[in-house]
Amino acid sequence: MNNQLYTDVLVEVPGLQTDRTYQYQVPPRLAGILQFGHRVKVPFGKQKITGFVVGFNEQKAVPGVKEIIGLVDENPLFRAEQLTLARWLADYYFCSTVKALQSVIGPALKKTAARSVARLYSAVGPEQLPLLQEQLARSPKKLAVLETALQHPGLDKRALAAVSGASLPVINQLCAGGQLRVETELLARDPYPQYEAVRQAPVTLTTEQGRSVQAITAALQQGEHRVFMLHGVTGSGKTEVYLRCIEQVLSTGRQAITLVPEIALTPQMVRLYKARFGRAVAVLHSRMSDGERYDEWMRIDSGSAPVVLGVRSAILAPVPDPGLIIIDEEHEPSYKQEEAPRYHARAVALYRAQKNRGVLVLGSATPSLESYCRTLSGGEYTLLNMPCRVKGKNMPDVQLVDMRREVQSGNSGIFSLLLLQKLRSRLHNKEQAIIFLNRRGFKTLVVCRECGLVLKCPRCEISLTYHTDGRLRCHYCNYQVQALQRCPDCGSSQVGYFGTGTQRVEMELTAHLPGARILRMDADTTTRKGSHEQILAAFASGEADILVGTQMVAKGLDLPGVTLVGVINADSTLHMPDFRAGERTFQLLAQVAGRTGRGDEPGEVLIQTFTPEHYAVQAAARHNYQAFFYKELGLRKEMGYPPFAKMVRILVYGRDEAAVQQAAEKIRAQLDRFAEGLSGGRIMIIGPAPAPLARLKEDYRWHIILWSADYRQLRLVMQQFAQASHGTLPGKALKMSIDVDPMYTM
Structure with a gap:
């Protein structure tokens, strides 16, 4: 009688398409020990590699099956539902299953001695x-x-x-x-030992908060899958709604996951969550040590931490029965992973909530167009509105400063005269201010500083980008035109780029306001563990008068001492070569405006812009999401962009520019053939063209963008392409990435 057991192993081989499994024989010494989810060492050709056990059977599939060498870990690393999640990620985002699985169980792979x-x-x-x-x-x-x-x-x-x-x-x-x-x-390594549960006086909910809590908890009690869009202005008390709903889901014996978009927001949310739930909270983010992440991961896996709080990757936490998933600031592009698997946390959250009959809450003052569209009549999401701030506080007054007039009056500096005047007033009154620099814009944006004109592609309505060869180029369709020396509208020679950094802003502030105490919060000042918390704690305690920062100071922070926000270069995202440029600008301006007026004193916002007439800037100044939404929606519909279509971006990169271009052209030809074979459904394919970041880390980059209102047809084309290419390219030393639902096309 043959009692031999065989196992299916998902192997980890760089460059190999690893969606398939390989069969290995279980040696007698591992019989009864080896389990589903174990990581093992196996022979593969002449190599010894790592693999993951994903199945067992008693029949040999092929002759010459080799034997497993041994276990890598004493205990299994994942359960069946985690493998199912990894397979879904791999299928939806066109990456290998083993790569997806490694992301799903990331902290478990980096176990360090306790x-x-x-x-x-x-x-x-x-x-x-x-x-x-x-x-x-x-x-x-x-x-x-x-x-x-x-x-x-x-x-x-x-x-x-x-x-x-x-x-x-x-x-x-x-x-x-x-x-x-x-x-x-x-x-256990506790990344936030300073925060523990504390007794708090009960918070009286506003009428709007109460209605929102009631709607969400009713769905939780019924155990049905629902999606709620919690559209609440900045300062409306969305966090308290989250906490009340988590209390409800815990009472049913299920677990909750809350995502925040920025590590900078984590300490603030950890304090609030641990004050309410104590050691039941586990925190996950990339600034924690491997040991801290592993210990928190194991607390979640064991069930001792039913409340998970973290950034994007926390959506993959091993929560066995997620009854409630909350995505705070759901519109944020940081929820999109930029490395394989290139998942969006919102899509993964929706998948997990559907699969577990859980409730998904998407919270934002400035919802993404894709999400808000789903709340319209007959949509899939239920809209919950909270249009007022708690305690009757007013939204801040917003004033637009036309920087064209500043230039015409002889002021070519970073700061308008009005902003400097307002800052001096705040210093005199011992109040605090935030200076926000919208630095994420591409630095070779060409704009007329006299009239504010930005040249755009006549085919794509996307801003043209200046290249060192003296040409302006569209990074969607490769339309090109010679760079102009004078503005075609007003004839001015004041044509140049944007490109101001936070360090320069800090230096010039010091020169203009020599007595001011200034803190800077950006990628350079927050490299060390705990640096976000230290900077924010110092500012909140009054150790500084002005906080200069990028996107990380624009959202979610509750700083009652701030009475003024100044926005520098509001236009730098407005004219990025991306169809979401208007949406990102509106969201950033509305979010950063929400950082002021949260204390006892009223707030004020000054937005410096070269295009004050733009609908996104105007809507942000009026705190009018509806006006922005319907204007932007009309433009997207006219151009056929998301949310009226699904989009995929294929990026080819390598050291040899000619080879990269040639490979991109061959891929385009393949895609055209697959698209022509479809029975119906129109697929737009543009490119190949150089990516906006045409060279990065010595690699030349070309991309192709596909989109279609019929996602089934688009997916069919991509499946045929993925099967035909098997993850390889027509050229040596080249690489390729596939990005489904890209948030950036840079």
Whole structure:
């Protein structure tokens, strides 16, 4: 009788299409030990590689099946539902299953030795103490140690020595003689030990908060899958709604996941969540050490931390039964992963909520067009509106500063005269200000500083980008025109680029306001662990007057002392070569405006812009999401862009520019053939063209963009392409990425 067992292993081989599994024989020494989810070492050709056990069977599939070499980890790393999630990621985002699985179980792959402490206990009971006192009359130090161990059980060696007054050698002698018992305790690494549960006075909900909580908790109690769009202005109390709903889902025995878009927001949310739920909260983000992430991951996996809080990757946490998933600031592009698997946390959250009959809450003051469209009549999402701030606070007054007039009056500096005047007033009144620099714009944007004209592609309505060869180029369709020396509208020679950094802003502020205390918060000042928290804590405690920052200061932060926000270069995202440029500009301006007026004093916002008449800028200044939404929606519909279509971007890159271009052209020809073979459905394919970041890390980059209102047809073309290419390119030393639902086309 053959009792031989075989296992299916998903192998990890760089450059190999690893969606298929390979069969291996289970050696007798691992029979009864090897389980689904184990990581193993296996022979593969002449190599020894790592693989993951994803199935068992008793029949040999092919002759010559090799034997597993051994286990890599003592315990399995994943369950069946995590493999199912990885397979869905791989299928939807066109990446290998093993790559998706590695993302799903990322912290488990980086296990580090847990910190342990040896705790000491007396091996003799208190009833034996009189006898010991006689026996150790000539060893008072030993007696003192044993008496201390009885009075204070569980001290470590150093603490026991300090309390008893004895030396470590004395304690070691007692351990060796058996009078002291040593017990080793593993210590979980807590990334936020300073925050614990505290008693709080009950918060009285506003009418709008109460309605939102009632609608969401009703769905939680019924155990049905629902999606809610919580559209609340900045300061309307969305976080309290989240906390109340989490309390409800925990009462049903299920778990909750909350995502925030920025690591900078994590300390603030950790404080609020731990104050309410204490050790039930597990935190996950990339600034934690591998050990901290692993320990938090294991607390989630074991069920001891039913409340998960983190950034994008926390959506993959091993929560067995997620009854509630919350995505705060759901519009943020940081929820999109820019490396394979290129998932969007919102899409993964929707998948997990559907699969587990859970509730998904999308919260934002400035919802994405894709999400808000789904709340319209007959849509899939239920809209919950919170249009007022808590405690009756007013939205801040917003004033637009036309920088064209500043230039015409002779002021060519970074700051308008009005902004400097307002800053001096805040310093005099001992109030705080935030200076926000919209730095994410592409630096070779060409704009007329006299009239504000930005040249756009006549085919795509996307701004043209200046190249070092002296030409303006569209990075969607490759339309080109010679760069102009004078503005075609007003004839001015004031034609140039944007490109101002936070460091320069800080230096010029110091020059204009020599007495001001200034903190800067950007990618350069937040490299160290805990730096976000330190900067924000210093600012919140009044150690600085002005906080200069990029996107990380624009959203979610609650700083009651701030009464003024100044926006520099509001136009730099407005004219990026991207169809979402208007949406991103509106969202950023509306979000950063929400950082002021949250305390007792009213808030004020100054937005410096060369195009104050633009609908996105005007809508942000009026806090009018509806006006922006319907204007932008009309433009998207006219051009056939999302949300009226699904989009895929294929990027080819490598060191040889000619080879990259040639490969991109061959891919385009393949795509054209597959698209022509469809029975119906129109697919737009543009490119190949150089990517806006045409060269990055010495690689030349060309891309092709596909979109269609019929996603089934678009997906069919991409599936045929993926099968035909098998992850390889027509050229050596070239690489390719496929990005489904791209947030950036840079």
